[in-house]
Amino acid sequence: MANLDASSSDVTFKPKPSLPPPPNTVGAIGWIRKNLFSSPLNAFLTILSLYVIWVLVSNVFEWAILNAVWEAETRRECLDKVGLAGACWAGVTHWMKNFIYGRYPDAEVWRINLGFGILILWMAPFWFPRVTGKIAIGASAILISPFLLGYLFAGGEKGLFLQLMISIAITAFIFSWLHVLVCLSSGSTLRNVIVSATGFAAKPDNVQKYPVIALFVVLAVVVFALQGGWQLEEQNTNLWGGLFVTLVISGIGIAVSLPAGIVLALGRRSKMPIIRVFCVAFIELFRSVPLITVLFMAVTMVPLFLPEAINPVKIVQAIIAVCIFSSAYMAETVRGGLQAIPKGQYEAAQALGLSYWKMMTLIVMPQALKLMIPNIVGSFIGLLKDTTLVSIVGLYDLLLMLKAVSQNPQWNGIHTEPLFFGAVLYFVLCFIMSKYSQHLERTLGAGQVRK
Amino acid sequence: MKKLSLLGLGLGMLASLGVTAGEAAAQSTLDIVKQRGVLRCQVGTPAPGFYQLDEQGNWYGSDVAICRAIAAAIFDDPSKVEFQSVTSAVRFTAMANGESDVLSRTTTWTLFRDTQLGLDFTTVNFYDGQGFMVPKDTGIKSSLELKGATVCVLTGTTTELNLTDYSRTNNLDIQPVVFEDSNVRDDTFAKGGCDAITNDKSSLASTRAKFPNPGDYVVLPETISKEPLGPVVRQNDSQWMDIVKWTVFALVQAEEMGIDSSNVEAMAANPANPEMARMLGVEGDLNKGLGLEKDWVVRIIKHVGNYGEIYDEYMGEKGKFAIGIPREGSPNALWTKGGLMYSPPFR
Structure with missing residues (x-):
């Protein structure tokens, strides 16, 4: 024992340097082995997925870029050049103005x-x-x-x-x-x-x-x-169309639905019976009917009940319908956020002597809204896409404009290309919103990150 | 309260576009239209030949021309039309609620529609009918040879009903393949997804034109349904109904008399016969009952052309936008040429 004690004072334990990891477990090869080929089943799935991706990408590339026609006056020209093997983007570029602005006059x-x-x-x-x-x-x-x-x-x-x-x-x-x-x-x-x-x-x-x-x-x-x-x-509103109308309707819907949803959610949790009953009725009524029904009611049925002297503007009716519908949904999103705030927060605020509105605006809402961001932005994205339904009541939004090209004799039958373009446009818009919400979550949630 | 007032302000844009109030309740549709200064004419979502948008966002087509003719008769200006394009699902509601003054879109005149929707069909401006189209290399010459064939058809239309009726009547055992979207239906047919395609013959012509090789397809001679299409007005306004009806008649009568947009003013200055003089408002007062100006027919023909000119421009084989449906031998030829286009006399 004494021996050990003595040696420990002048000899320290030196481990051998570690061996490098086996070459097939590090770097790109290691990553691939670990993540893509870790078992026969995974290896099979990887190869299958690669094949599917290859087929999809190569076909889309061939159709959309390699064989595509960019310059033509009619679809017939495109068909004569490449048939159906390539996209006829000329139709999309010729109609671009209509996709963006609808029938709004050029000047x-x-x-x-x-x-x-x-x-x-x-x-x-x-x-x-x-x-x-x-x-x-x-x-x-x-x-x-x-x-x-x-x-x-x-x-x-x-x-x-x-x-x-x-x-x-x-x-x-x-x-x-x-x-x-x-x-x-x-x-x-x-x-x-x-x-x-x-x-x-x-x-x-x-x-x-x-x-x-x-x-x-x-x-x-x-x-x-x-x-x-x-x-x-x-400019008569029936000249409005395309992306312009889509953005106007969804923009107003977004701007109105959040405050209206907050008011409705607070009303639903209110202790005042009339306000609560009204809010519950409003939310449940409009949440239990499809948007298309609300739109039909607003655009084609309401004028039946109005006096003849009033000529409602179609786009305004549609906007009101969209606002009502999205507010009802937003109210439930906000209520979910409110319920996630612990009761202690309310009680602490009341103990400090804060009034109802101060409690809500200073203590509860800032915490609740932060929690709700993913859901709120999810609703916004849903709303942006839902606005395509206004095409059914005859508003020339982006979707209906994209469809109109195929009925034009010069571009007779061209429908994949405009819809492809529309899909890309919608993806970009929704992706921007989604990215922005992630950014907001990061900045607003900074206080909650554990380091 | 604060939130509520914020919400109220948020609707500010709506208020600023707002409701255009102030049109006094008027008696007849004609008075309403005159007061408004513009005709509200309902067309459908674009359909080749009948109503379509061009790149500048203008409406054109044969049904659009009817709207313009009515506007020309009332205002002497074919541009005073506000086109309302709605899907077929809401077309009758948009008439019933007063949104549109006249419906000029491919709407088949049937007993049910004429009697039970609060609407009146005025007259027929295009005789359509359902037919079949097959690839040429199948060698099929008649739709009676389509035994057991699969046929592409749009769902939720009378087209689908007519197809099953025809199949049962003739024991053809046709298998319908239904689609929601006409473009998808046409693509499927072009790729061999069904043996034949059925639709109104006017639409078959434009379907055929969208294929890479239109010559490979042939429309079969049979017409299996009657589809008389014409403008529709609200019930119980006979003056307005007369205006729309006689506008179409004027187009047909003008063609029969050889009056067209290039010679109408010369004809009015020097009418060839008494009927022409009455029609062009040189003699008599035929306009009185309609509540229009004396030269209403001259205005129509001057701005829009006669029926033949409209047909050639949009439906026939000559015009820049035409979709290539031959007129000769069809019901849309003048009665003097064996067709059904016939106007009652102008006297």
């Missing part, structure tokens, strides 16, 4: 582009990390921009109310971007800049807002006066 298409450009710019500050007041900007984009965009798209006479709302929208847009520029350049806020420039900095807090409001009002009045004589040619 006025800039209005749609401008509208969507404004919307994107309005939302852009969300992606700038240094900008403050994103909620206000987002709210103004959702609540006020529809007046400006709606007028850009539809045009025609504007009443005083609409002119006022358009002025407010333009002013809000300018304010948002001034604010963003101030944030990005100096890290300050627009409010601080205005307050210090007007010499209100020394005044108490509740007075400081007046110069900001005053500037907003002055700017709005100037815009109001400037756009008095400005009028766009009216």
Whole structure:
């Protein structure tokens, strides 16, 4: 024992260096062996899958790229060149404008582009990390921009109310971007800049807002006066079509369904019987009928009950139907999120003396919404795809436009190519939404990641 | 409350597009149309020959031309038409709820539809009928040779019903292969998925034109059903019904008299006979009962052409958009040439 003790002080145990792993268990070969050929069954499945992928990819490649015809005036030309062996993309490129804008007149298409450009710019500050007041900007984009965009798209006479709302929208847009520029350049806020420039900095807090409001009002009045004589040619909504209509319907559906769904979900959990009964009835009624039924009711049945003097606009009826339907679904998604919040959170909030609305907006909703992101975005994606159903009530959305080409004598029978194009377009849109939701989950869920 | 007001504002765009109120309740369809300044004409989702979209997003086709003719008669402007394109599932509802003023789309005139839907069929502007198409190399010459054959057909249409009726009547034991989508049906047929394809003969012509080698297919001579197609109006407005009906008659009568879009104004200035003078509004007041201007027929022919011109342009073999259905020997020829196109006299 003593011997051991003595030797341990001057001899340390040195393990032999490890041998390198067997060459067939590392690197690409190792990975392949482990993941693809670990057993005879897996080896068989791997080879089968490779074969299926090869057949699919090579055929699609051959049809869509190798044999494809890009330049032609009619489908007959394509058929004469390659028959059915290659895609006739010429038909898709000739009709591209119709797929995107529907039957909107060529000369006025800039209005749609401008509208969507404004919307994107309005939302852009969300992606700038240094900008403050994103909620206000987002709210103004959702609540006020529809007046400006709606007028850009539809045009025609504007009443005083609409002119006022358009002025407010333009002013809000300018304010948002001034604010963003101030944030990005100096890290300050627009409010601080205005307050210090007007010499209100020394005044108490509740007075400081007046110069900001005053500037907003002055700017709005100037815009109001400037756009008095400005009028766009009216574009009947039955000229709207293609991707444009798909985005308008699903965009409004998305923007409305989330707040409406939150209200309905809170109502359903409310302790006030009338509100609860109303919300439960609304949700259950519209969740138990298919969207197509709601659309039919809204578009073809409702006019039967309206007085003759009222001529409802079809796209508006469809949008209302989509909003009602998606709100009912969203309400249940939100309720699921609310139920996931432990009771202790509610009780703690109440113990702090928070009112119902403060408890909801400060404690419960932020946690619940974060949990619900995957489901919410799932509903949004579903909604985007569901809007193809409006083609049945005669709105020329993307799908119906894609189908219309095949009935045109020049492109008689061309239907795989447009639908292929549509599928790719839908995939891109849905994939972007899905990626964005993952990004949101990562940023908002940062606090919950265990490190 | 705050959330609710947010929701209300979110619907702001809807409000701004909104409901266009303010059209006073008017008595007759003609008054409503005149007041609105535009005719609302219902067509279907695009179907070759009858109503289709071009790349610029304009509607054209033979049924579209009827809409334009009515607009020309009322407004002297064939562009004052708002085309409403709805699927066949909602076509009658869209008439019943007042959305459309006239339905001009391939709708077969049947007793049931005429009497039980609150609608009136005006007259026939195209006689269609169901037929069969087979690959030429099968050597089949008559549909009675289709014993035990598989036949591609669209589901949920009278076409399917006619097919089974025909099969039972003639003991053919035909096996229907049903499809939802006409493009898929045609692809299946082209790839040999069925022995024959059945549809209205007008559609068979355009189906044939979409195949890589149209010459390899032949439409069999038999017509197994009657499909008289024509414009439809709401019941109980005889003035409006008369306007639509006589617009079609004017197209036919003009062709019979040799009046077309190029010579109509010369003819009106110097009518060849008393009937032509009455029809073109030079003499008499035939327009009174219709509530239209004296020169309503001149307007129609000037802007849209006569029946023959419309047929050649969209259905026949001459026009740029034509789908190639021969007119000679068909029921769509003038009665003077052995067809069924016949207008009551203008007097």
